[in-house]
Amino acid sequence: MISTTLGYVGRFAPSPSGPLHFGSLVAALGSYLQAKSQQGKWLVRVEDLDPPREMPGAADDILRTLEAYGLYWDGGIMYQSQRHEAYQAQIDQWLSEHHAYYCQCTRKQIKAAGGFYPGTCRDLQLSAQGCAVRLKVDQPITEFDDLLHGRIEIPLSLAQEDFIIHRRDGLFAYNLAVVLDDIEQGVTEIVRGADLIEPTGRQIGLYRQLNQPEVRYLHLPLAVTENGNKLSKQNHAPAIDKQQPKPTLLAAMRFLAMTPPAELSQASLAEILDWGVQNWQHNALPKSTAITLAFKNDEL
Ligand code: GLU
Numbered sequence: 001m002i003s004t005t006l007g008y009v010g011r012f013a014p015s016p017s018g019p020l021h022f023g024s025l026v027a028a029l030g031s032y033l034q035a036k037s038q039q040g041k042w043l044v045r046v047e048d049l050d051p052p053r054e055m056p057g058a059a060d061d062i063l064r065t066l067e068a069y070g071l072y073w074d075g076g077i078m079y080q081s082q083r084h085e086a087y088q089a090q091i092d093q094w095l096s097e098h099h100a101y102y103c104q105c106t107r108k109q110i111k112a113a114g115g116f117y118p119g120t121c122r123d124l125q126l127s128a129q130g131c132a133v134r135l136k137v138d139q140p141i142t143e144f145d146d147l148l149h150g151r152i153e154i155p156l157s158l159a160q161e162d163f164i165i166h167r168r169d170g171l172f173a174y175n176l177a178v179v180l181d182d183i184e185q186g187v188t189e190i191v192r193g194a195d196l197i198e199p200t201g202r203q204i205g206l207y208r209q210l211n212q213p214e215v216r217y218l219h220l221p222l223a224v225t226e227n228g229n230k231l232s233k234q235n236h237a238p239a240i241d242k243q244q245p246k247p248t249l250l251a252a253m254r255f256l257a258m259t260p261p262a263e264l265s266q267a268s269l270a271e272i273l274d275w276g277v278q279n280w281q282h283n284a285l286p287k288s289t290a291i292t293l294a295f296k297n298d299e300l
Contacts, residue, residue, distance in 0.1 A: 014028075023232060043074060043075060094135065144200055194220060194289035260275060
C-alpha cells in the first residue's frame, strides 16, 4: 500500500569524482523508491564542491546513467559549484555574530592534541589569512533517530568538536554545503549510504543553528566487496552498464531486500521501477550498515 506524506521531497546527491557504480546506484534507487512510494519529489544535486577530487565529465556521465536506468529527477539540477555565494554569506554572518571563528591549527597539531579539536583558536580573534573557519558547537548533538537503525548515539568527543565550515585550502566544507542546499531545495527526508551516519550529528547541529525544521534520515546499507571495502569511486569501483541497465537495476533492488519476480526481467525499465515503487518497504531493509555483495562487482 502506498502511504502519502504530504510534500515529501527527497534527493540523490552524487559527487562527480567518478562514474556511477553499483554502490551509488543503490543510494540513487533507495532514495528514489522512498520518495516515489510517498508520491514525493526526487531531486538530484551534483556535489561538485571539491574540484581536485573530481573527474572531468563525471557529472554529465552520472546524469546520463541515471536516465539510462529510468531514474528521472524532478525539476532542475542544483550544482554546488554555483552556490559559493550562499555558502560564503552564511559563513560571514556567523563570523560577524561570533558563532564562527578563524582557526590556524593544522591537522598534525590536532592529532598531537589527541585527535579532536580542543577549541584552541576559539578566543584568539585570528584573521582570515591561512585559516579555516570553525563553527562554535555549544549544544552538541549526541544522538539522533534513523528511520532504519533507530536511535544512533554519537560520542561526545566528536559531537562537541567545533567543526570546519570553510577549509584552509579555500574549499567549502561538505557539512555546510549539504545542509544549506537541502534547506534551499526544500528536502524533507535524506536517504543515503550508511557511510554518512557519522557527520549527521553535525548536520543536525547546523539545522538547529539556522532555526530550520529538521529532516528525517534513513541510512541505507553500504555495498562492500568480499574484502570488506566499500564500493566507492576512490576504490575505482567499475562504472555500471548504461547499455543493459535491467540486470543491474534488478540486482540493486535485491540488494535493497526486494524480491522482484523472475518475469520482471522481461519487462520495460519503467515497469520494473513501477513494480519497485509499489513494493518498496524500507522496514524490510536489513539493519546492518554494510552488506557484502553476493556477486563480484565486475559481473555487473
Ligand atoms: N555527495 C555525497 C557522496 O557522494 C553524498 C552526500 C549526501 O547524500 O548527503 O557521498
